[in-house]
Amino acid sequence: MNCRVLYFARLRERFDLAEESVELAGTPSVADLLAHLQARGGVWVEELGATKSFRVAVNQQLVKTDAHIPDHAEVAIFPPVTGG
Amino acid sequence: MKISVQTEPFDIGIETAAMSNGRTDIGAIASFIGLARDRNSGSEVSAMTLEHYPAMTEKALAAIIDEALQRWTLLDVTLIHRVGRLLPGDPIVLVIVASSHRAEAFAACEFLMDALKTRAPFWKKEETFEGERWVEARESDNAAADRWRTNENNRNT
Numbered sequence: 001m002n003c004r005v006l007y008f009a010r011l012r013e014r015f016d017l018a019e020e021s022v023e024l025a026g027t028p029s030v031a032d033l034l035a036h037l038q039a040r041g042g043v044w045v046e047e048l049g050a051t052k053s054f055r056v057a058v059n060q061q062l063v064k065t066d067a068h069i070p071d072h073a074e075v076a077i078f079p080p081v082t083g084g
Numbered sequence: 085m086k087i088s089v090q091t092e093p094f095d096i097g098i099e100t101a102a103m104s105n106g107r108t109d110i111g112a113i114a115s116f117i118g119l120a121r122d123r124n125s126g127s128e129v130s131a132m133t134l135e136h137y138p139a140m141t142e143k144a145l146a147a148i149i150d151e152a153l154q155r156w157t158l159l160d161v162t163l164i165h166r167v168g169r170l171l172p173g174d175p176i177v178l179v180i181v182a183s184s185h186r187a188e189a190f191a192a193c194e195f196l197m198d199a200l201k202t203r204a205p206f207w208k209k210e211e212t213f214e215g216e217r218w219v220e221a222r223e224s225d226n227a228a229a230d231r232w233r234t235n236e237n238n239r240n241t
Contacts, residue, residue, distance in 0.1 A: 009135055009207035010218040053221070060140035062203065076137055076205075080221030083134065083165060083206025084118050084177050084197060 001028065001071040005037075008078035011054065014043050024069070030056050031065040033075060053080055085161050087145045089136060091168040094178050103160050103182050110159050114189035115180040116197055122172035124219065127212040132219075134167045134176065137205035141165075148199040152181075155195065156188040163196065165206065195232055202229040 006019045024032060034056075037044050048054065057076040058067055069075060086099075096115060104110050120132055149161050160182040170176060179196045183189040208219040 006137070008137055008205065009209070057137075057140055057205070060137075060143050062144075074139070076140065078137065078205060079207060079218065081202065081205055082208045082219040082221055083136070083204050084201040 001026075001069070003033070003069055003071070003073045003075050005033070006074065006076040008076065010079050011047055011077060014047050022075075028069050029065065030058065030063060030067050030069060030075070033069060034065065037077075048077070054078065055080060085146075085149060086163070087142055087149070088164045089138075089141050089145075089167060090164065091166060093166070093175060094164045096178060096180070099162050099164070099178065099180055103162060103180060107159075109184065110182045111184045112186040112189040113180060113182045114186065114193040115178065116193050117175050118177040118197070120170045120172050120174045120176055124210060127210075127214060129172060129210045129212055131169055131171050131211040133169045133209045133211075134165075135207045135209065136165075136167050140205050144204045145200070148196060148203060151199065152192045152196055156183065156192045158183050158188060158192055161192070161196070163200070165200070165204070167206070198225070198228045198232060201225045 002021060002023055004019060005022050007015050007017055012018050022033065022036065024036060034048050038048050055078055056063055058069055058073050096117060100113060100115065104113065122129055145163050149163060152158060152161065158181055162180040164178040166176050179193050181189045181193045202225055210217055210219055
């Protein structure tokens with residue numbers, strides 16, 4: 001399956017990437033996507049490691065890492081929000 | 085209900101008048117304005133830029149308002165959040181809540197801000213003398229948002 005992954009704020013700058021298309025096998029969860037991204041090493045491990053604080057939204061809804069990612073979903077990964 | 089994500093400033097007088105205009109059932113209007121400060125974490129801040137996730141922002145704000153409507157009997161809500169570059173003293177966010185009595189309006193206004201602070205996809209980047217830096221989320225904001233969860237649990241038990 002394929003999903004579109006967006007990065008925002010500090011993570012966009014750290015990854016030097018605003019969005020990309022990611023191919024994953026089977027019916028992946030958010031945790032599977034994160035493992036796929038962490039396997040790139042470097043800044044991806046630094047920012048998406050288990051001790052790091054970040055948020056994930058699937059199709060514009062905040063979700064936990066066990067959430068399923070539907071095919072063609074829009075997944076966004078971003079730092080904890082700081083509006084208001 | 086009004087939700088707006090905009091670069092332009094807002095006018096609380098105009099927004100409040102729009103809310104109460106032509107109706108006589110509103111007994112209380114509570115409001116909150118968040119402003120850009122000139123200091124944060126020990127540094128002077130000369131400006132800040134607010135980024136957001138356009139596809140999600142209005143959905144997240146609408147979900148927060150829906151939750152408030154389930155918790156309290158509210159007659160109207162206005163929520164305006166600015167994005168783009170702001171200077172110290174500039175207003176960032178406006179929440180206005182109308183209800184029959186003050187308790188609902190006060191509580192819902194505070195709830196909406198606490199929920200927005202932890203769930204709406206906005207990020208602040210500050211310009212300081214030491215350079216640019218992303219504002220870090222504060223644990224106290226999570227604690228403030230969690231209070232409402234605790235209250236809900238208490239209500240259920």
